[in-house]
Amino acid sequence: MLSVEMYPSLALGPQRIGDCFYRDREAPPHMPLFPPTCDAAAKALPPRLLAPPPVPNEPATKTQKDEVKMELENAFLWKQFSSVGTEMIITKKGRRMFPGLRLKLSGLNPSLRYILLLDIIPVDNSRYRFQGGGWQAVGGAEARLPDRVFIHPDSPATGAHWQSRTISFHFAKLTNNTLDSQGHIILHSLHRYQPRIHVIEARDVLRWGGGQHSFVFPETQFITVTAYQNNKITELKINSNPFAKGFREDGMNSKKQRDARQKRKIAVLTETLDIVNCDPCDSTELLPQPTTTTTTSTATASADLQALALASLPPLPNPSCGYRPEEASYQDTPLDLGQAFMASQMSDISISMANGMQETPGSEVANSIIERSDTMSEPAYTSSFPAAQANSSSFPSAPLPQSSSSYPALPVPDPSDTSDPPPPIPPIDYPSILSSSPTLSSSTTTTPSLQQTSFTFPTPPPSNSSSPQPLLSSSSSSPPSANTYHTIPEMISPHTTTGGSFPAPPSACQSGLQDQMSAHSLLTQPGQPLQGEAITSGNNSPSDQSSAAFIYPNVLPTNPDPAPVVAQPLPNQTHLPAHNLPCSLPTHGATMSFAFPSVPPHMQNLSFPNVSPSPAHPALHLPNLSHQAPAPSLAAAFPPSSFTHPSSSLPHPPFQPSSCLAVTSSFQQSVSSAPPLPPTAHPQSLPNPSASSSTSSYPPVELGAIPQFNPPAPYRPEMVLHHPSLLPQLDPTLPSSTPPPALYPAFPSYPLRLCQDPHSSLSIPFRHLYRQHQHGHTHPQGSYLDMSTRPVF
DNA sequence: TCAGCTCACACTTTTGAATAGC
């Protein structure tokens, strides 16, 4: 696999998760949650990052942004898993996360629009192995791939929208397929990851300005696996996930049932053989039935053969040549293989039913089941949960926040929400976890790390260059300079030695995944180390808490800092070189250069491959974009040209309707300060492990508040629209001046309800792109934005 | 040889269409 040596950029500072900045003011209860490790990490972090800016001195800029709070609604369930050592299955086709991220947002401006993003970043640069009942780091992590960001399907939506419901990211899927074209989040197996949620204020999809709030819940850390290693995790998942109900003790797919089925299958098989080999014996078994009198004469003759056959077979419940009372009807006529199979299935079904209706009640298993079901339906989060769970995590590096308070009200998960069923109290006794294991280094994050973030926009098959390209994809097919936008550090930590942009290795660009819209450093916080980042033991601070059962001996101290840090955008310290867009966009008298006052520092490093500079970009024709010229819009949204990036002195510039044109707004979003990247011959074919050079400052990180345990409002993805990818028009091979309408058939437009707000100002249908739509399949994962129909305010 | 991965399988829930009833 890729090694760190191949991508020097990976060897940057330690994990940014160590950058666990908790808002001390807003989340006081969380403060003590991660004491030792986080403190140590916090001490190592730049003071300015740790300490909230002086409140009194900051007037208007410090508006409600600082009041934004996020709560992990199913924190209890997460903590249950975390106490054991959360494992997440990843598959090539993509696997949902369980538990899912169920969040509650508050403090948003109801009238403003926000985009919610989910990204998953490696916690450290180690690879893990389950040994001796615990996870242990056994080597260096694989080269980090460009991060993909899952955009919540509701994005953008008003603050009122987000705050009025439970926000769930259960549609997000994890995959280990580095060539994934479905837009799933690509992760390496046997690595530790930390999900992050970002709330970004957005005038519209393309105008991401204003504040950004990043939230990290340490209890949501997990290790990716292709098969569960810890039986306790398996048990927890089975007991918690409705889809795995069948594997519960009372389920039809439980171990017991499966064993029984196996036995029956073997029995049936042997019986079938008997039937085939000695048909006459069938009649003998039909003796109970009066109609078999004519065949009884042959019974004695075949009895010997039967006995011989059965003798060589494993003992059967009813070793009688396939005869079963319930199958008598099938015995009237000679059974062939198919009939025997049918009969066996019938018996199987009948037995299963009998088991389900008769055995379960009263049986020991049934009792346990009932107990579990009770806990499932009415979770009693009182006693069964191990004490350790609240105080420690199986992941030493990320000790669970100590429950600052007892949960007064137990969460009543919405039964309809499959992603997060009521957290059951596992009957098992989880080993008390004492996070004494080495903590992950977070303090060493003084060095800004490069992070490559890609939006998980579905992408077209990589084979066809002319095929639609993923919207906002970071494919390297096009010159990086045109589509790669690097982050402009609005907030650079003084400790960030590398305040400047990190030149991306030439190879990195070539290996970039095409299907990803890499937002380099989009969400990267300075100091957030990529995998392979240099390990600094000096900052390692062993956690006070230790988990004998789950130790990560080799884990570098990268634990998030327990000390809450007020999420507040830091003043811009450095300005990256402005980028001039090579292509002229027909904006209202727009010039080649565009200012991006509102570009979030962490989202400025976006790479949008395949962006073809076309002056007469179809995207400009907003009215028709949605139906006829899908791709161009994206190009407009992410112009390949570079443009000047104004100082971010205006983190939250007042919204000006006049400037809300698609083109202009699009420019605001994508800002790149990184040097042009070499074009990639084949997008998607190669991952881009090394992040493009970017200097992003730590975004405000807010620790979720203690779960409210209020019955979560049923979350149902409101709109999942499917559209052919608009990327084709972004293909650099296409003539920049000519719209590429003919290349890709027009697709129907689906009115997308961007916001449930009845007073939504979005007048233009906002569509999501789904690559699957091209194939006539709906994509359950709705996080793909069709920039072509960007709403105009 | 073995750890890790892939795939098929059985089971489950979810979802949408079809149908029946009022």
Next chain:
DNA sequence: AGCTATTCAAAAGTGTGAGCTG
């Protein structure tokens, strides 16, 4: 005719275990 409730089938999610791979 229109609406609601029910039924059904397909799709998708889930863990398991056998088989494959390096």
